[in-house]
Amino acid sequence: MVDMDADWPLPRPLSLNKENRRPAVSSISDTGSVASTFSSLAIPVVAEAVQRAKGLSTxxxxxxxxxxxxAFRKLRALYWAYSPYLGEEVTAQATEEFKRLAAVAGETRDWDIAGDLLTAAQKSRASMQLLVAATRNKRAQAVVHSQRMIxxxxxxxxxxxxxxxxxxxxxxxxxxxxIQGFAENRIRRAQRSLRKRSKYASRNESVHEEDLHDVRKxxxxxxxxxxxxxxxxxGGHTRTIKELASVQNKLGQFNDIAASETLxxxxxxxxxxxxxxxxxxxWLEKQKCRRMRAASQRVRSIASDV
Structure with missing residues (x-):
């Protein structure tokens, strides 16, 4: 039994490599336990999140x-993986805050994406210059808000x-x-979820935005x-990771358009x-339809292959 009142040391943020400013990866044993592996995986991501949060001030x-x-999205995925042992309360309290912080951090990025898209449209539509300038102002406001909230x-x-x-x-x-059996089980569950959502999104000739968003997540x-x-x-999963990254790229291109239109x-x-x-x-609506078709094709291609 673990002593809940014991003097547990707080995890210290790991030092960042000066060249790429990413946290050093701690050594991981393939024979570790479920509990010890969580720490090995979570601490570097926590360290990166802390360092990047500190960097936002400058x-x-x-x-x-x-x-x-x-970083916050990765922590949400990791806490989901360990949720069977973390329990609903611990998982929910952590992941809800991860989600909130990710949304706040993403406001600036969202305005950058919208601004870039409208700048591209401006090349053939000079009238959009005023809106492009306005998005830059909104982006500056988002920076201040994110810095204040984080x-x-x-x-x-x-x-x-x-x-x-x-x-x-x-x-x-x-x-x-x-750890091995546990990790394989959680990956299988994640694979089934992706397959299910991909098949659901592909059930009709016309794919809905919400379904593509669910596949992306x-x-x-x-x-x-x-x-x-x-x-x-x-088994090696490098190829699967690359394929998922490719699919995410197509879905991300569609999401950029859809999110910018909503914004x-x-x-x-x-x-x-x-x-x-x-x-x-x-203009955004036309671009969204084009990218939606490309994203839908990729989703249909993975519906039976995941």
Missing amino acids: HCEAEAFHQLRV KSDDVESFLNDVLLRAQVTLASRCNDLP AGKKLRYLLEFFQPFIN IRGTSFESVPPEVVQESLQ
Whole structure:
């Protein structure tokens, strides 16, 4: 039995390599337990999230916000994988906050994507210049909001707390259970989820946006889990990871358009004439239909192959 009142050390953020500014990867044993492996996998991602949160106060590049969002998404996938032993309460409390922080971090990136798309449209539609300028202002506002909402000290405290709580919980429930069978089981569940959502999205000739979005999320979860658990499972999965990345690229291109359309439609632009906003929405709609067809083809191709 684990002593819940014991003096557990808080995980320290790992140092980043100066060349690529990514956390050093801790050594992982393929014979570890379910509990010990969680720590080996989670600590580097937590460290990266903490470091990137700290960097937001001095850097406002879109990629910095995007990589912070990716770190939170990876943690959501990892907590889902370990949820059978973490329990509903621990998993839900952590993943809901991961989701919220990822959304806040993504606001700047979303405006960058919308701005880039409208800049491309502006080449043939000079009238969109006002809207392009307005999106830059919205992007600047998003940076300030994200910096205000994501305080590095708060993020570090929260991540250390949920990580420690998960470590204690797992040590009391699965400290001696081998990792391989567990990892393979969770990957199979993620594969079934992706297959199910892909088949559901492909059931009709006309694919719905929400269905493609569900496939995209399921594909991300599977890809992250394969990357996490690859050292512990039989068979090479590098090809599968690459194929999932390719599918995600197509779905991501569609999602960029769809998300930008929603963003523009739901935003008030006082300095932009309504007809210019409407023109941009019409352009985005056409682009969305084109990318939706390409994304749908990829989804149908993986529906029976996952």
